[in-house]
Amino acid sequence: xxxxxxxxxxxxxxxxxxxxxxxxxxxxxxxxxxxxxxxxxxxxxxxxxxxxxxxxxxxxxxxxxxxxxxxxxxxxxxxxxxxxxxxxxxxxxxxxxxxxxxxxxxxxxxxxxxxxxxxxxxxxxxxxxxxxxxxxxxxxxxxxxxxxxxxxxxxxxxxxxxxxxxxxxxxxxxxxxxxxxxxxxxxxxxxxxxxxxxxxxxxxxxxxxxxxxxxxxxxxxxxxxxxxxxxxxxxxxxxxxxxxxxxxxxxxxxxxxxxxxxxxxxxxxxxxxxxxxxxxxxxxxxxxxxx
Ligand code: SAM
Numbered sequence: 001x002x003x004x005x006x007x008x009x010x011x012x013x014x015x016x017x018x019x020x021x022x023x024x025x026x027x028x029x030x031x032x033x034x035x036x037x038x039x040x041x042x043x044x045x046x047x048x049x050x051x052x053x054x055x056x057x058x059x060x061x062x063x064x065x066x067x068x069x070x071x072x073x074x075x076x077x078x079x080x081x082x083x084x085x086x087x088x089x090x091x092x093x094x095x096x097x098x099x100x101x102x103x104x105x106x107x108x109x110x111x112x113x114x115x116x117x118x119x120x121x122x123x124x125x126x127x128x129x130x131x132x133x134x135x136x137x138x139x140x141x142x143x144x145x146x147x148x149x150x151x152x153x154x155x156x157x158x159x160x161x162x163x164x165x166x167x168x169x170x171x172x173x174x175x176x177x178x179x180x181x182x183x184x185x186x187x188x189x190x191x192x193x194x195x196x197x198x199x200x201x202x203x204x205x206x207x208x209x210x211x212x213x214x215x216x217x218x219x220x221x222x223x224x225x226x227x228x229x230x231x232x233x234x235x236x237x238x239x240x241x242x243x244x245x246x247x248x249x250x251x252x253x254x255x256x257x258x259x260x261x262x263x264x265x266x267x268x269x270x271x272x273x274x275x276x277x278x279x280x281x282x283x284x285x286x287x288x289x290x291x
Contacts, residue, residue: 013196028130042125044151047070049070057129063126124147150210166274171272179215185209223287259286
């Protein structure tokens with residue numbers, strides 16, 4: 001069986017030169033060139049020969065080679081035209097990889113899970129393009145893609161945002177969404193010199209393991225996330241004003257104040273002070289009113 005060979009920086013440079021590849025900043029291209037980091041990602045993602053894995057943004061196929069070696073099947077979605085012929089070359093030894101030329105934000109991943117994995121939960125592994133980290137993660141969760149876990153390289157600061165709770169400046173809609181759907185765990189911190197070209201910021205590998213049951217009970221998930229977005233869109237305002245001013249909501253001031261009082265929350269509280277449990281209770285208070 002062929003061993004992955006691209007984690008070696010020398011081989012990466014050879015491939016890039018062979019194809020005269022020009023890095024596209026707009027696609028967030030920072031290719032991994034460190035075998036230790038690649039080994040860590042593969043180990044943390046706990047891939048077995050039973051697994052179908054979705055890779056987002058394979059680049060020249062470095063991590064794809066490692067994934068193909070460990071998994072039953074891999075599908076890798078890449079947007080950059082220039083990388084498609086390179087991937088055909090670097091992945092030719094692996095017959096369990098499908099490269100899909102397209103935009104991950106427009107890819108029907110649930111359909112892919114049906115076609116490739118009989119609709120069973122899939123594992124997602126990626127060194128994400130940083131300019132669209134949040135839409136990718138939110139898309140996976142909100143579109144109800146059948147997911148087992150997501151193991152991803154992101155900016156260190158974004159990883160921190162996924163982990164924190166109320167009372168920190170990084171706490172926001174991403175923290176609440178990630179913690180509602182999954183249990184986040186940092187796998188590794190990764191310095192800029194592990195990439196080509198080097199990003200300006202530090203990175204981290206984070207693993208999100210999908211909850212079997214959400215940690216809080218909500219009658220209307222969509223409403224809870226509307227409340228969350230409204231609270232953090234105007235995080236310096238009180239929760240009452242944030243909700244009243246939201247384009248996504250249509251509640252009177254009186255109704256908002258009643259809901260807060262019912263949840264035992266002071267009327268001058270800011271949204272950023274609420275825990276996930278409190279957002280769930282608030283959402284349930286609004287839906288109870290509807291009846
Ligand atoms: N996986 C490779 C590695 O680790 O060396 C490359 C990672 S690089 C950070 C991000 C990759 O995502 C690039 O190959 C880039 O072209 C691709 N990409 C960017 N935007 C994308 C999109 N919307 N859909 C699919 N791929 C995208």
